[in-house]
Amino acid sequence: MAELPPAPWTAREDLAQLVSALGAGNVRWVGGAVRDTLLGDEVADIDAATVLPPKEVMARLREAGIRAVPTGIEHGTVTAVLAGGPVEVTTLRRDVATDGRRATIAFSDDWREDAARRDFTINALYADPATLEIADYFGGLDDLAARQVRFIGDARQRIREDHLRILRYYRFQARFGSLLDGEAEEACADLAATLKGLSRERVAMELLNLLALPDPAETVERMLRRGVLPVVLPEVGSDGIAALIALIAAERKSGTPPAALRRLAALLPPDPRVAEQVASRLRFSAAQKKRLATAAGRTAAPDDPRALAYRIGREETLDRLLLAGADIAPLTGWEIPRFPLKGGEIVARGVSAGPEVARLLRRLEDQWIAEGFPGRDRIEQLLDAALAG
Known part of the structure; x- marks a missing residue:
């Protein structure tokens, strides 16, 4: 059984308190924190999955003195506000219905069922907080080692469930991938037109996240060549x-x-x-x-x-x-620098308040910029010359 290597975040006392509040065996770390720790990357956010229903999560956290915020409780997510940073705790789920933009879910107590609804195998890795043992239901560890971004199950079906997964695929491929997955590439190209049905805000978020990566150029070029990019950026x-x-x-x-x-x-x-x-x-x-x-x-x-x-x-x-x-x-x-001259100083020198002061300020500021932002003494000289003129 593979284990998560020890990392600074796995030893956090506040996370141990969170696990104690929810009960040993009821919670596992999941997603990016597990994936990035395995890669030796810095962990930004920590997410947890639990078999407990959201209301019970809220009750247990409050009983333990941990602030609980129902950030997405209708979808099973409660945010635990901890000293080391917030942690999203989400009840295990399964999809009841999907339309490419949103999903109707039901809560579950089956870890594999929860993993099956996630997008990529490398995002469906769970780690036991006590033992750090990793639960891998769909070959995510092998894909991570091979640097391959692969959909869980049938790629086309996963994209039909949520069209945004096309852009997510390319973002994750740009960040983690070196080995292309043929099925994923073909599915994204064939279903690219479904991106038109997404909210523009979701598309913008994914595009900017992709472009912020160290070197997304090769991926963006492939998106153009495969007809995906023209759908969102013609x-x-x-x-x-x-x-x-x-x-x-x-x-x-x-x-x-x-x-x-x-x-x-x-x-x-x-x-x-x-x-x-x-x-x-x-x-x-x-x-x-x-x-x-x-x-x-x-x-x-x-x-x-x-x-x-x-x-x-x-x-x-x-x-x-x-x-x-x-x-x-x-x-x-x-x-x-800040322009070191105010209109009141010009008025104090005898110029009537009004448009002439504004014109003089603009002229002096232009001279100041052209001379490379000199000090106060030079501004006084320029002002003297302007008034004398």
Whole structure:
């Protein structure tokens, strides 16, 4: 029997208290925490599965003095708020009905039945908190060792149950996969049109999560070639793939962390209007829409990166530089300064409050930027000269 290797999170005292509250044998760790620990990756979130019904989970946690939040209790999920971070505790389930977007579930006490409704074999690994023994019902350990992302059961059936699994497949393949699963590849391509029925928010979340991975370019190119990407991003062509590859290389060379919106901008044509249309279609926030459109308005590398950063923002300028393949050194360690002159100072020098003050401020600010953001003494000189003029 395979065992989960000891990790810092498996020794957490608050998790031991959670297991004690729910009862030994009633709970197992499941999903990403188990998978990532086996791979030696950092564990971000911890999920637990239990045979106990949600109301009993709530009662036991409260009795043990653990705050319990019914975050998705109708679907069996209760969040235990612990000192080391929240843990989602979900009652074992089976699907009663699915329509590609949502599922009607029933609670279960059968671990294999719960595993059978999960998407990929590598996500259906359970670990006993006491012994760390792993329960693997569908060959997830072998697939993890082979770096293969494989659907549990029939790939087409799993996608028909939840169309988002197409995008999830590609995201997991980009992160974990080196060996392609032929059945999964064909199923995703054949059923790509079903993505049209999903909410735009769910599609956007998966796309951004995919693009935020260290190097998703090969996967994104395959999505384009297999006809999957055009369903959700018809604006992307081969030029976009080339731009994404170049951007990832520039990020690595400069040591800049990945940014999903910057990478999405690389995939899109360099046209802010197109970017705004995509952002609206994917229901991005106003801030996301603005950043995407600004990045999509890229041209050649700016002559003065610091001046551009002052006017449009540091991250937006970083996007422009990296998309242009330009040096980001001018922004490294540099903080955007604040213009050291107020309108009241101009009024105090005898200029009547009103449009003339605003015009003078803008002119002086332009001079200050053009001269490389000099200190207060230079601002005084510029102001003296302007008033004398």
